[in-house]
Amino acid sequence: MSLDQARRIVEEALSGIEYRVDEGKGFIEFIVAKENLVEAASRLKKAGFDHVKSLTVVDYKAEDKFKIVYHASSYLNEDLAKVIVGIGTEVPRSNPKVPTLVYVWRSVEFQEREVFEFFGIEFEDHPDLRLLLLAPQVAEKKPLRKDFIVKEEPIIRTKPPTG
Amino acid sequence: MEGNGGNGGRVYVGNLDKSAKRAKQLVMGKLRMGKAVDWATAFSLWPVHLTTSCCGCEFAATWSPRFDAEQHGALPWVGARQTNMILIEGTVTKKMACAVRVTWEQMPSPKFAIAMGACAIDGGIFYNSYNIVRPWEIIPVDVYIPGCPPRPEAVARAIIELQRKIRKQRVASKWIEEGWRPDREYVKPKEDPCSWWRG
């Protein structure tokens, strides 16, 4: 199955919901409004996309928004397994809150926790929104946001390690 | 009071602390037990099974039949209480630093540390990362192994170097004699590595 065929399937599934198509190389994304995200995702699941490969969040600091995309694909339908289809939304950086999709796709549970600690995006109604990888002190800095810049360490140390 | 036991045997009476110290000096110094302690320690360096990072791949290969580091008297062991060496494999993250320190404190002395890989020296390829610490900030390191990752032969070589150091500088016997390590101040981390855990 090619991406064009997959696009037709998803467009059919998403009828009645406003969306915008973002194309990339090797995948296709459907961006919907935040309110329609859960509805759109469950329709996608009914169409056969049964798991999420990647919950991709990109911080567009210049445009003051986070783009949150769930890149889904299929296991049980061997045809759909050949394509990656994204369903996503955009939220402003000042108020990063999105409804969780754990109840649609269980496979995003850990990835949502990961995004929560790295970007500080809150997933509403997530059953278990805790830190996953980071220690609390590090997670406070929200490290993957573009405004967190790692301080360059000096190459020459005044005190070399003993040993 | 001397000569009670015959054949040069001694019995010390009086202040118990003083007597114990003198007995220790006699056993470790005059009777040359210190040398035996150093010799025995050098050939039973058992690293604890704490794999901190990806150098663990080569760590595992070091004890495989081809490189067979067991011939140097070292064998990775499970429990921290039965080991006397820690082998830091690569990067130590902020979360792992706590585990390293806790494991180190559990081990009985005399104990030694080998830091493996470029990351363990000064960050290596992960220099400038916000989530790593240097192992020498947490525990006192005896031998460093450069390389990313070091070959298993290099790990075996580091074990031999450590054995040489223990026997030449008499690290183990002095450690027992003095109660602490004379050639190195006991590294205490500036910050509590477990602060993230204790809150």
Next chain:
Amino acid sequence: MSVWVYGEQKSELGLEGTITRKLEEDLYEVFIGPQHPGSGHMRIIVRIDGDIIVEADPDMGYVHRTMEKLSEGREWIKNVPLFERMAIHDACNVTVSYVMALERILGIEPPPRAKYLRTLLCEINRIAAHLYGFGIFGVFIGHSTMYMWSFADREVMVELAEKLTGARLTHSYPIPGGARRDMPQDFPQAARKAVRYFRRRLDEYRKIFLDNPVTRKRLEGVGIIPKKIAAELGVVGPVARASGIKYDARLAEPYDAYDEVEFEVPVYEEGDALARAWVKFEEIKQSLRIIEQAVDWLEKHPREAPIHERFWAKAPPLWKKVFEAEGRVKLLPLMANLKLPPGRAMARSETARGEIVYYVESDGKTTPYRVRIVSPSARNAIVFKYIAPGYKVMDLPTIYGSIDYFPPEADR
């Protein structure tokens, strides 16, 4: 679809699952890790009732080395060795899809020779990684012979890779538009010898490990993941294939030379720890087939620079001289500050432990704008939470070992 039942093909199998039930009396919380038997740098917080796990909460992140953030400050080519550190025992497989994503943004295809070379190293790495997994699995369940055997035999494949690339583990072999160097003259003989050796050896592995009654007792019926649950949890690789999901990134979206070589994807229906071990075992056999085919192809076809013409045309004369004399392509100077056109690409490849997905976004600079990595172990970590409850505490090492969880890869 025929079903493989532990090495033999059968049509149907009735395997009863263990019933998971939640007990709410005296619960104890046990912290397993990060210092624990076997190799592993993660903590699993389990709550047990007597001997039965009631809840398991994987506490990851002990090896989180901030690769996604570091990659944003480094040049495109420098990220290849960086991402390799995710799984250094499987270096080519984890980086090849990053390189493919860059190639998609650049709009180039590597020449066929480079494709075959990459496929060859990927399969060598896959066997080495599976043997590594078997060895660690052996340590976990107290089968130290398996550790000794598989680590000894892994050296055969590691040496083969060393012959091809010059490094034991960290090859940094694939680069955008091709591969780093061609194979040496005596490589085909060495590869064929290794394949012959492994064919003979694998039968002994089956006897001592997979058909060993003690091992079977410990693995059979442990950590069962039914097909539908596997799809819902989104598990990948041998874990998914042991549950009856016929999914392999090499089949779904053939990359490199995988659409030209012949191989099968073993699928088992049982979904337990033993089936996962069998999938890995059968995959080693298939990888041997691919290695043979790739070596044959490379031997038959004349040597050419295994890098895209667009880059090779700009190579300095010294580079071409070195290639003619030694068959080795030095890293091209233009790679150092390679600029990618703005664009976004996703690529996936099948590592030994499952599928790895890269999302790469470029804004036209020499460094990436964003790289998102979803590694197989990160996706398999969810198994601990949903599958481990209901089994005994001593089944946890079995489950851990059977999904071949590799923490540096999961934490990135």
